[in-house]
Amino acid sequence: MRFRTIAILRAYEPQRAADLADQCWAIGMDLVEVPVQGSPGWAALEAVAERAQGRAFGAGTVLSADDARRAAGMGASVIISPDIDADVVEAALNVNAVPLPGVMTPTDVGQAARLGLDTCKLFPASVVGPAWLGAIKGPFPAMNFIAVGGVDLGNAAGFIKSGATGVALGSSIETLLSLDDPAAFIAELHDLVE
Template sequence: MIDLRTIAILRDFGPERSRTYAERCWAAGMDLVEVPVQGEAGWSSLEAVADAAAGRAFGAGTVLSTDDAKHAIDLGASVLISPGTDPIILELAASRGVVALPGVMTPSDVSVAVQHGVGAVKLFPASVVGPAWISALSGPFPGVGVVAVGGIGIGNAADYLRAGAVGVGFGGSVVELLETEDPADVVAGLHGLIRPPR
């Protein structure tokens, strides 16, 4: 079982910086390092993180096609993260034994994910709808975990977790988190706010 309580999204850092930031994120106790795989630079960065992982969890982000999904799995990614809910990618992930984290924005998106056996979804972009969306959707979908991504930072991550999110993703704000006095303490504090889905 892969925890998705805190996700570091390493977009556009390049291979060497991605490897360095991945190491720092894992050292701080973050559960998952995600590398969006848009373009050649994205794939090179994912390869660098894969080389450094040594059994630690990493995933491929912005997975938009089955070719992307297969390539990421071949590199060792254990999580496929997408901006939307694509049934074909969900089915491929299930058949290959990896976790799919599809992006959702509507109840219909969540319903499609649930029908494909997905246990957690990515609310994206979370800042557009706010924490109240998570509380509202827990009624019709009580067993689905929601990971809030998009516009999440140190200042508002706790709000989403208190609203019932099972995780948060730090994109552009991940460097800010790592530059705090004690990143591990920040991450542990966030983990302490998480309640399992009903």
């Protein structure tokens, strides 16, 4: 599964999350993520799951193995975490979900590699900046990175051009969807990855 573009639908009520998910899938985004912080997040994930009909969605901000299993039980195919936790990674793998842990240091990336992962999320991407990607690829050339956190319409392409294999848009998702042709913007990002 490729994660060139991810829509993060944080803090939306369930119906709105499901409607936005439909729009994000329609414009060609690879994955819809619903952070599962608290009962509102779980309710939104359930609404997106009901709407998915085979389209890819994941649970975000997963901090425990139990939550990884719960999300996978609801149909989430990707388990996304802000940090790298071996228990969460193992739980995701055991339920045939893709773990996508957050990394920010070489130690984090090394741990991800030792756990057998080939893709992580750089988080928070805007704090370390695109140059981090070129630097970390030296010692970890086989690792792929999705830029997450502070990525928006203005800097997404820059992260990909610097070596990210994908980007996640969160607070800017409604701005994206309000463009005259949001599908063209997503297609341009995908073309940069390929």
